[in-house]
């Protein structure tokens with residue numbers, strides 16, 4: 001499958017979200033899409049999945065069976081989980097009995113079989129997400145597109161989805177995913193691409209394996225995070241999203257965190273660093289158990305890199 005010169009904007013007077021995107025999606029490939037919050041990742045995934053059509057350019061070679069897990073699951077339908085899944089299985093071309101069998105198989109793998117007869121509207125967020133990933137997997141799609149599909153799942157179900165993804169690619173399917181956790185399927189992706197501006201750039205080097213550092217910074221009112229400018233070209237910012245109190249939360253490989261901190265502290269006017277947290281393999285991205293290490297890291301970075309007026 002291939003995207004050639006693909007562009008998308010949401011209306012003739014609206015800015016381009018994506019433009020001139022060329023992307024090869026070979027059979028059996030696991031492809032990760034990265035980029036800042038609101039940068040156009042979901043737009044790209046919808047174009048790949050065929051949920052949305054490009055304003056310009058072409059998408060060719062999309063497998064016949066395509067499945068997509070949206071960022072938000074539409075749970076308002078007046079159906080039970082099983083009835084919804086059988087319906088979608090039939091849409092994908094399965095017979096009723098096969099659809100029911102596949103729905104039960106996947107609900108069981110995700111630990112949600114007890115909820116097969118629960119109306120969608122009554123499902124918890126986590127179980128609703130299990131139904132969302134089940135609808136995508138039950139027809140064994142040739143293209144599987146996952147937009148933050150792990151969010152809301154319990155750890156066992158997250159690991160099960162990792163396994164399901166690797167089974168799909170081993171079976172020759174193409175899987176394209178976005179996830180906020182830099183460690184998601186770390187080391188397993190065949191290609192990584194980052195939405196930058198309106199373009200898509202390949203990400204080279206195996207940097208997702210971490211460790212990663214979360215930097216909470218607050219800039220002067222109206223300033224863009226320097227991480228999003230070309231000045232940051234020598235360092236890699238995995239993700240940037242709004243933080244509490246008008247700040248920004250940057251997720252950065254530990255190896256690049258000094259460079260990012262230096263850039264923030266030497267910006268004119270400088271950014272204020274509220275906190276630095278080391279993210280390790282054994283604690284959640286938002287945890288703070290390694291604050292002592294993080295504080296030392298920050299202190300050292302400030303001492304060695306910042307101009308005299310920023311030393312504190």
Ligand SMILES: Nc1ncnc2c1ncn2[C@@H]1O[C@H](COP(=O)(O)OP(=O)(O)OP(=O)(O)O)[C@@H](O)[C@H]1O
Pocket residue numbers: 010017035036037038039040041042043044071
């Ligand atoms: N249907 C739509 N109509 C108008 N604008 C839209 C529409 N969908 C997306 N946009 C805009 O396109 C831009 C990219 O949005 P998109 O959801 O693709 O980003 P994202 O990288 O997936 O962000 P997030 O990490 O928040 O999911 C945003 O400015 C968004 O407001």
